[in-house]
Amino acid sequence: MLRLQQVSWVLLALFCALSIIYLSSAASTPIYRYEILHTYPHDPQAFTQGLIYDQGSLYESTGLRGQSSLRRVALTTGKLLQIHHLPYRYFAEGLTLRDNQLIQITWQEQTGFIYDSQSFQPLGKFTYDTEGWGLTHDDKYLIMSDGSDNIYFLDPLSFVPVKRIQVRDRGQPISKLNELEYVDGQIWANIWGSNCIAKIAPKTGRVTAWINLKGLRSPSLAANPNAVLNGIAYDREQKRLYVTGKLWSELFEIKLIPGLEGQICF
Numbered sequence: 084m085l086r087l088q089q090v091s092w093v094l095l096a097l098f099c100a101l102s103i104i105y106l107s108s109a110a111s112t113p114i115y116r117y118e119i120l121h122t123y124p125h126d127p128q129a130f131t132q133g134l135i136y137d138q139g140s141l142y143e144s145t146g147l148r149g150q151s152s153l154r155r156v157a158l159t160t161g162k163l164l165q166i167h168h169l170p171y172r173y174f175a176e177g178l179t180l181r182d183n184q185l186i187q188i189t190w191q192e193q194t195g196f197i198y199d200s201q202s203f204q205p206l207g208k209f210t211y212d213t214e215g216w217g218l219t220h221d222d223k224y225l226i227m228s229d230g231s232d233n234i235y236f237l238d239p240l241s242f243v244p245v246k247r248i249q250v251r252d253r254g255q256p257i258s259k260l261n262e263l264e265y266v267d268g269q270i271w272a273n274i275w276g277s278n279c280i281a282k283i284a285p286k287t288g289r290v291t292a293w294i295n296l297k298g299l300r301s302p303s304l305a306a307n308p309n310a311v312l313n314g315i316a317y318d319r320e321q322k323r324l325y326v327t328g329k330l331w332s333e334l335f336e337i338k339l340i341p342g343l344e345g346q347i348c349f
Contacts (some may be wrong), residue, residue, distance in 0.1 A: 112252055114293040115339040124161030127332040129154075133178025133187065133218060133262060134314035136325060140164065141316060141334075142200075144178035144187050151175035153187055153196075153203060158325075161334070167203040169196075177218030177262060179225065181239060188215030188227065195242065209242040217263035217272060221285065226270060228260040234270065234288065248288035250281065257281060257290060264315035266324075273313050280315065280326075294339060300328055 125131075133144035141156045151173050155165040169175055174190040184206065185198040191214055197206040213229035220226055224236040224245060236246045250257040250272070259275040269291065270283040280294040296312055304310035307330065314327040314334075327334040 112290055112293060114295055114342045116342045117294065117296055117299070117337040118340055119299075119335050120338055121336040123159055123334045123336070125327050125331050125334040126156070126161060126163070127330055130309070130329045131262075131314040131327055131331070132176045132329075134264075134316040134325070134327065135178060135180050135185075136316040136318045136323070137180055137200075141325070142178060142180060142185060143314075144175045146175050146190065146329075148172070148174050151189075153178070153185060153198060155203075158334075165203060167198065167205075176215045177227065179218045179220050181220050181222075181225070186218065186225065188218050190215055211237075211242065211244075216261050216275075219263040219265045219270065221265050221270075226263060226265065226285070228263055228272060230259060230261070230275065232256040232258040232260065234260065234263075234272075234283070234285075248283075248285070250283055250288045250290065252281070252290035252293075262313050262315060264317050266315075266317045271315055271317075273315060275313070276311055278312055280312075295342070296326065296337075299326070299335060299337075300331065301333065304328075304330065 130146045131143060132146040135142040139158055141158055143154050143156055145152045149171045151169040153167040154163060156163055173192050176188050176190050178187045180200055183200045185200050186195060188195040193210050195209045199206055216230045217228040225239050227235045227237060232250045234248050235244045238245050250260060261273040261275040264271045270285050272281045272283060274281060278295055278297040281290045282292040284291050310328060310330040312328045316325040323336055325334055325336050
């Protein structure tokens, strides 16, 4: 009987230890800092809503009514190479490049546009039932945010939603998901109005890590509530990461540096 009690206490202690380890792990989300590798010019009039890197250039979607556009920009100089203006009624948002087509969504107009990536010739349009904020793809689905804690996966041919995930960090909803980029099997999302980018597991919606870009924005923009971090572009071949913001005069190539677990990004 004594031996049985001793074994029971050992098993209980082991269970408690494992539970503590699990809860400790579950309670902390890794956070990354950054190092600036290169700084490039960026149009300070561009209200950046979507950003893509492709073959040495950046494709950019800019917002605001009467100023919304699709543009191609030289990475190193910031020179405008090509532009397509949207009609006044549209407020452009996220952008992605798939199969030589650029797909651009709008904010409250529930309308998306499809363009030839070389000529910017309009090829068609589609509709959706939510607001449009960020857009990316994983080679199978289009992936869209609407400013809530939801991320939608759309069939790339019919543009019909196929599934939805809700983004959570340690059980708490993470909303204001804005510009999106698909990076190495995860969805990266700017959190509107913050210095943060969330790395999100596409199957579960769990935030696997945070990137804190505090200090990247120029102090001269601090008084402008609209000049927020927004714009993630990834060079898959060279593993280079670029970020900028709305109305920022600079675009940055950055390197991520592991930080301390358990820190709060916001």
